[in-house]
Amino acid sequence: MAPLPTVLPVLALGARPLLIDNQPGSLAMGAGALAAKIRPDTVAVISVPLCGYPADTYDAHLIEDTAQAHGIISAGKLAGTTGTAGCFSTHDRKLLATGEGGFILTNNPGLHKAVEAFTRHDHPRGNAAAVNFAGPPRADQAAGRVHGRARPCHRRQRRRHPMIRHFTATGIVLHRDTVLLIEHVKLGWWMPPGGHIDPDEDPVQAVLREVREETGLDCAIIAPDVFAHDAVQVLPAPFTILVEDVPEAGQTVQHIDCIYVLRPTSDPVALAAQAGEVQDPRWVPVSQVGELRTPPELPALIHAAAQSVNALTGA
Numbered sequence: 001m002a003p004l005p006t007v008l009p010v011l012a013l014g015a016r017p018l019l020i021d022n023q024p025g026s027l028a029m030g031a032g033a034l035a036a037k038i039r040p041d042t043v044a045v046i047s048v049p050l051c052g053y054p055a056d057t058y059d060a061h062l063i064e065d066t067a068q069a070h071g072i073i074s075a076g077k078l079a080g081t082t083g084t085a086g087c088f089s090t091h092d093r094k095l096l097a098t099g100e101g102g103f104i105l106t107n108n109p110g111l112h113k114a115v116e117a118f119t120r121h122d123h124p125r126g127n128a129a130a131v132n133f134a135g136p137p138r139a140d141q142a143a144g145r146v147h148g149r150a151r152p153c154h155r156r157q158r159r160r161h162p163m164i165r166h167f168t169a170t171g172i173v174l175h176r177d178t179v180l181l182i183e184h185v186k187l188g189w190w191m192p193p194g195g196h197i198d199p200d201e202d203p204v205q206a207v208l209r210e211v212r213e214e215t216g217l218d219c220a221i222i223a224p225d226v227f228a229h230d231a232v233q234v235l236p237a238p239f240t241i242l243v244e245d246v247p248e249a250g251q252t253v254q255h256i257d258c259i260y261v262l263r264p265t266s267d268p269v270a271l272a273a274q275a276g277e278v279q280d281p282r283w284v285p286v287s288q289v290g291e292l293r294t295p296p297e298l299p300a301l302i303h304a305a306a307q308s309v310n311a312l313t314g315a
Helices: 004-012 031-037 109-119 203-215 286-291 298-313
Strands: 045-047 062-065 085-089 102-105 165-175 178-184 194-196 219-221 240-248 251-264 278-285
Touching (some): 203 219
Antiparallel strands (some): 240 251
């Protein structure tokens, strides 16, 4: 059996729920009845160990609606730990009550990252104040850039006041098949070095300074020559420019973030973190960036930058 609140998220995703009858003498799904409903397009099985009745395990992606099964053990495993995810409620009427709330158990890194971003409204580790969005957040939209030392929102808000904009610069430093990342102390995210452009700097000066300050490396920008003229100074073009909504001091500001691709010109082994702000600069294989705690779009951005450099250099 499945209570109505269990079925509603399935319908909201546009999927079709198939109800399975419970087996006699128990509130768990009947194994035979379930097997008869499994189809090639079945995405997952949701079990509901209601009122503490343990549910059987199934050969499918199992989501356990364990709102009423805190601490129940079945076949030597705690309810909520036998499948892909276990969903718990801590409503006032549940076995473990906090008034309102809940939590999810999973050992799937991708699901963990998506759920964490969704539940925190795009804020890192719950450190920033909440932001009112134009609509409910979705797990596939819970992505923005972590930069300027805050977690930006992916969605745009309706604006009642003039938007404050800050110009920032970020450096994707590539060396062979690795990229230089730093761990931000406050946010707990791995990210490329970068920060605000000072009033007396151009974007190139800013990104080179930020990389040097946060990692100890001197670098050069990798960019195609698209124009030159003796009458003007031509700066290297950024790889891309991101526009990011960032919550700061109770309001939303925009970061116009110039993303540059660089290569080290000093010893790539001689890394030194900026005390107090970042730690543990390291070279990470481009193929392994997705295994770290990063902004959701960062692995794709670094992969695109690496492909661009390979095309430019003929590697």
